[in-house]
Amino acid sequence: MSKPGLPVPAYADTPLRRRVLKVIRSRPTLRGAAILLGVMVLLAVLAPFIAPQNPYDLATLNMMDNRLPPGAAAMSGATYWLGTDAQGRDMISAILYGLRTSLLVGLLSTGGAMLIGITAGLFAAQIGGAVDAIIMRIVDFMLGFPSILVALVLLASVGRGIDKVILAIIVVQWAQYARLMRASALVERRKEYIEAAVNFGLPTRHIMLAHLLPNSVGAVLVVSTISVASAITLEATLSFLGVGVPVTQPSLGLLIANGFEYLLSGEYWIAVFPGIALVLLIMSLNFVGDRLRRSFNVRASS
Amino acid sequence: MTSYFLQRLIQSIAVLLAVSVVVFFAVYGIGDPIELLVPPQASAAERLALIKRLGLDQPVWSQYFTFLGNALSGNLGTSFVHGVPVVSLILGRLPATLELVLLSMITATVVSVPLGLYAGLNPDSRPSRIIMAGTVIGFSLPSFWKGMMLVLLFSVWLGWLPTAGRGETVTALGMQTSLFTLDGLKHLILPTLNLAIPNTVLMVRLIAAGAAEATTQDYVKFARAKGISRRRIVRRHILRTILIPVVTVVGIEFGSLVAFSTITETVFSWPGMGKLLIDSIYQLDRPVVVAYVMLTTLLFVGVNLLVDVLYAALDPRVKLSGGMT
Amino acid sequence: MTGLLDIRGLRTVFHTPEGAWAAVDGVDLTIRRGEVLCLVGESGSGKSVTGFSTVRLIDPPGEIVEGEILFDGKDLRQASDEELRALRGNRIAMVFQDPLSTLNPVLTIGEQMAEAITAHRRCTKAQITEESVRALARVGIPSPEVRLRQYPHEFSGGMRQRVAIAIALLNSPDLIIADEPTTALDVTIQSQILYEVQTLARETGTAILWITHDLAIVAELADRVAVMYAGQIVESGAVDDVLDRPCHPYTLGLLKSSTGTVRPGERLHQIDGNAPRIDARPSGCPFRTRCDRVVPLCSETYPLRQENGDRAFRCHNPVPAAPATSGEVLP
Numbered sequence: 026m027s028k029p030g031l032p033v034p035a036y037a038d039t040p041l042r043r044r045v046l047k048v049i050r051s052r053p054t055l056r057g058a059a060i061l062l063g064v065m066v067l068l069a070v071l072a073p074f075i076a077p078q079n080p081y082d083l084a085t086l087n088m089m090d091n092r093l094p095p096g097a098a099a100m101s102g103a104t105y106w107l108g109t110d111a112q113g114r115d116m117i118s119a120i121l122y123g124l125r126t127s128l129l130v131g132l133l134s135t136g137g138a139m140l141i142g143i144t145a146g147l148f149a150a151q152i153g154g155a156v157d158a159i160i161m162r163i164v165d166f167m168l169g170f171p172s173i174l175v176a177l178v179l180l181a182s183v184g185r186g187i188d189k190v191i192l193a194i195i196v197v198q199w200a201q202y203a204r205l206m207r208a209s210a211l212v213e214r215r216k217e218y219i220e221a222a223v224n225f226g227l228p229t230r231h232i233m234l235a236h237l238l239p240n241s242v243g244a245v246l247v248v249s250t251i252s253v254a255s256a257i258t259l260e261a262t263l264s265f266l267g268v269g270v271p272v273t274q275p276s277l278g279l280l281i282a283n284g285f286e287y288l289l290s291g292e293y294w295i296a297v298f299p300g301i302a303l304v305l306l307i308m309s310l311n312f313v314g315d316r317l318r319r320s321f322n323v324r325a326s327s
Numbered sequence: 328m329t330s331y332f333l334q335r336l337i338q339s340i341a342v343l344l345a346v347s348v349v350v351f352f353a354v355y356g357i358g359d360p361i362e363l364l365v366p367p368q369a370s371a372a373e374r375l376a377l378i379k380r381l382g383l384d385q386p387v388w389s390q391y392f393t394f395l396g397n398a399l400s401g402n403l404g405t406s407f408v409h410g411v412p413v414v415s416l417i418l419g420r421l422p423a424t425l426e427l428v429l430l431s432m433i434t435a436t437v438v439s440v441p442l443g444l445y446a447g448l449n450p451d452s453r454p455s456r457i458i459m460a461g462t463v464i465g466f467s468l469p470s471f472w473k474g475m476m477l478v479l480l481f482s483v484w485l486g487w488l489p490t491a492g493r494g495e496t497v498t499a500l501g502m503q504t505s506l507f508t509l510d511g512l513k514h515l516i517l518p519t520l521n522l523a524i525p526n527t528v529l530m531v532r533l534i535a536a537g538a539a540e541a542t543t544q545d546y547v548k549f550a551r552a553k554g555i556s557r558r559r560i561v562r563r564h565i566l567r568t569i570l571i572p573v574v575t576v577v578g579i580e581f582g583s584l585v586a587f588s589t590i591t592e593t594v595f596s597w598p599g600m601g602k603l604l605i606d607s608i609y610q611l612d613r614p615v616v617v618a619y620v621m622l623t624t625l626l627f628v629g630v631n632l633l634v635d636v637l638y639a640a641l642d643p644r645v646k647l648s649g650g651m652t
Numbered sequence: 653m654t655g656l657l658d659i660r661g662l663r664t665v666f667h668t669p670e671g672a673w674a675a676v677d678g679v680d681l682t683i684r685r686g687e688v689l690c691l692v693g694e695s696g697s698g699k700s701v702t703g704f705s706t707v708r709l710i711d712p713p714g715e716i717v718e719g720e721i722l723f724d725g726k727d728l729r730q731a732s733d734e735e736l737r738a739l740r741g742n743r744i745a746m747v748f749q750d751p752l753s754t755l756n757p758v759l760t761i762g763e764q765m766a767e768a769i770t771a772h773r774r775c776t777k778a779q780i781t782e783e784s785v786r787a788l789a790r791v792g793i794p795s796p797e798v799r800l801r802q803y804p805h806e807f808s809g810g811m812r813q814r815v816a817i818a819i820a821l822l823n824s825p826d827l828i829i830a831d832e833p834t835t836a837l838d839v840t841i842q843s844q845i846l847y848e849v850q851t852l853a854r855e856t857g858t859a860i861l862w863i864t865h866d867l868a869i870v871a872e873l874a875d876r877v878a879v880m881y882a883g884q885i886v887e888s889g890a891v892d893d894v895l896d897r898p899c900h901p902y903t904l905g906l907l908k909s910s911t912g913t914v915r916p917g918e919r920l921h922q923i924d925g926n927a928p929r930i931d932a933r934p935s936g937c938p939f940r941t942r943c944d945r946v947v948p949l950c951s952e953t954y955p956l957r958q959e960n961g962d963r964a965f966r967c968h969n970p971v972p973a974a975p976a977t978s979g980e981v982l983p
Contacts, residue, residue, distance in 0.1 A: 173586050261469050262471055265472075266605055267608075268608065281472055281475070288479055291483055291484075296475055308467035546753060546756040548709060550764075553771060553819065554738060554740040554742050555768070557737075563763075563767070564759070644757055
């Protein structure tokens with residue numbers, strides 16, 4: 026029989042309660058990813074101050090030191106903890122500078138794609154009609170093709186270079202932001218305060234910039250973390266395929282590509298270590314982004 | 328039904344036309360078309376003859392229609408490097424790519440359905456958490472680096488599998504294939520695995536999310552209230568519902584598999600279309616690049632049409648006459 | 653007193669990060685063979701959770717933590733998963749609230765009926781079709797042979813609920829638990845379905861636990877009624893008895909707020925306040941904050957169950973006999 030009138034017991038020992046606590050305690054993964062990301066960004070920013078050598082300055086490189094395994098001693102007596110590449114570059118220095126290039130390309134291209142995508146999405150949602158139809162047809166068209174293929178063909182016709190890679194990534198990424206921005210702006214537009222602002226006779230430009238934009242840009246910002254990761258992956262892939270950044274300023278992807286030919290002879294470190302740095306960078310971005318997206322409940326596309 | 332196909336056909340043609348315009352202006356509009364289309368080693372007289380023959384002295388719009396007309400008759404130009412019509416050059420490489428893509432697709436499906444279902448139905452179990460963490464790692468690994476690590480591990484260090492190439496092939500159904508020789512299969516394992524991993528990861532996440540959502544649906548609870556066994560609920564009620572988005576994604580991902588095969592083919596020196604594309608980009612063999620884009624677009628459009636038909640067949644709520652009811 | 657179903661001290665809680673909250677908080681309920689028992693209460697009172705707890709269809713974060721569910725003398729809380737599966741849809745069938753979501757949209761009606769049969773007995777294909785056709789015809793669905801091959805989206809809401817009822821009837825269950833099955837339907841269809849269910853229950857001798865918030869349905873359908881408030885049964889008994897002479901102020905309030913008692917020109921009576929959230933329940937009698945008959949004792953202890961034959965209620969200051977509503981209750 027039940028005991029009426031007693032307070033509801035808490036059932037502290039049921040497996041379910043423990044499960045809930047476990048989920049809360051599982052957050053350290055997220056914290057770990059965020060810390061790792063912070064450290065990598067810091068390393069990239071501080072690369073010129075902490076790198077043992079400047080890998081872009083060919084004069085400081087010693088060709089006698091080329092393709093040394095990790096832990097080998099340099100001609101100068103220093104130790105190459107991660108070995109050297111075919112030009113005799115210290116891998117640690119090359120990775121730190123490569124991280125810098127990869128992050129730079131990832132952030133700039135994502136920023137550019139967001140700027141264009143948000144603008145296009147906002148206009149499509151606000152103006153509607155033919156403008157909306159045309160913008161969205163272009164968006165559908167762009168999203169219909171795999172981004173790697175579009176960027177590859179684009180770079181094949183304009184040539185390699187950091188600016189061109191950034192441009193190519195912007196071209197393939199803006200459309201997803203436009204779609205997301207339009208969707209969330211359309212939801213926002215139906216809300217009463219916007220209707221009130223319209224009835225009040227406020228100018229369209231003011232409504233778009235002061236009300237619509239700040240209140241609907243959240244979803245786009247949440248997704249942008251994952252987009253930085255995919256921009257970095259895309260840059261690395263394009264550089265690996267030989268249409269990305271120039272050889273004089275190698276990103277992580279190009280370092281890996283340079284190591285590819287030595288891989289088969291067992292000189293693994295030239296390709297493996299930059300790859301680990303790249304994967305850690307992408308993974309920490311993805312972990313943080315995935316968690317952000319889930320806690321804000323944003324669907325990546327459509 | 329017929330009107331739906333007609334509508335879709337018109338859409339497909341519109342996409343192809345749009346691509347032809349974009350590609351035409353990408354190649355003819357940016358930079359000097361003569362420099363792009365005439366082999367650099369050609370002499371002055373050859374240049375003039377080529378300019379005349381290619382119609383490069385005509386206005387842009389008339390050049391576009393010439394290009395379009397030629398394309399419609401299956402002529403997308405001649406490769407500078409190989410000296411053969413690019414269409415037949417690319418089609419010759421198609422079987423190797425399709426073999427890789429289809430095998431990867433099957434592998435991804437076979438692996439991801441049980442894993443995704445398990446993770447979706449037991450979201451809090453330890454294996455599920457390992458599977459889901461594995462998917463984050465899986466889509467964080469860049470395809471080219473993953474391929475290189477597979478080579479390093481299985482070929483260089485363990486020496487179990489070959490590093491590159493297609494191995495011994497036999498002719499089946501008029502196409503060269505690696506599927507029926509032991510050597511060919513050995514060569515297929517690593518590239519297939521490399522190409523299959525991103526799709527497996529995507530499908531595991533999709534199926535897990537779908538299964539988790541389906542279990543909360545009233546019709547699943549109703550099926551339980553009817554006394555239907557868990558096995559049958561999973562197989563008929565949950566899997567059947569998830570199948571619809573999965574088929575759509577598999578179709579969409581077919582395109583990205585073809586695209587990603589360029590990377591995998593480069594890493595494993597697999598003589599498919601993707602490798603041809605990369606080689607042609609290096610060798611400035613523009614007609615091949617143009618033709619590759621046109622032909623893959625045709626392939627994507629065809630596959631999309633097929634997916635729509637399958638989708639309609641799987642979901643009784645969809646009428647082919649015009650979308651969802 | 654034993655019946656087909658005897659629920660004793662049932663307590664079902666929902667776990668949240670802040671703790672466990674009882675949606676069903678010590679419910680006693682008896683259903684006899686062949687009778688229609690209406691479980692009535694506001695939304696959030698725990699009546700649906702009681703219904704689902706009966707066949708243990710409670711998913712995390714919900715959990716049945718106390719009580720006995722005796723069905724035909726066997727405690728279902730001790731039953732194995734397979735025993736439960738064999739029971740569900742066979743001896744205890746259910747009908748859900750929303751007919752639009754209870755049928756799987758991608759399977760034909762025929763398949764969804766057939767699986768309900770084959771889950772419990774071996775049958776030939778012809779037998780399955782025959783039984784399914786008969787079940788559909790019985791709930792008033794025209795041309796059942798054709799309908800078997802169709803998908804749920806080809807049926808209206810009312811028709812889908814008839815299909816769900818037909819599925820519930822397939823294995824001639826001893827008990828059907830119906831969770832507000834007519835709430836989502838319009839009034840004409842509701843009364844048709846009520847009439848049919850009543851007839852079918854009488855013909856087949858199936859007992860029904862009908863969960864509703866609508867006293868008009870109770871008056872029309874029930875043999876007995878149990879009134880639920882804040883996870884507990886505050887009053888129960890034969891339907892005429894309870895509706896004519898409510899003992900609990902909450903039952904009286906429900907009766908007054910039901911349109912059936914309002915004369916032209918009279919104001920609609922409303923129960924003050926809203927039903928409390930299960931996690932913000934006052935101590936003592938949970939109804940005292942909304943009650944107009946509150947006495948000091950109400951804030952101290954929860955009133956014990958007072959039984960008088962089939963009649964039971966839990967109130968420190970029950971409504972005196974022969975209240976104003978007597979004699980003119982409901983259509």
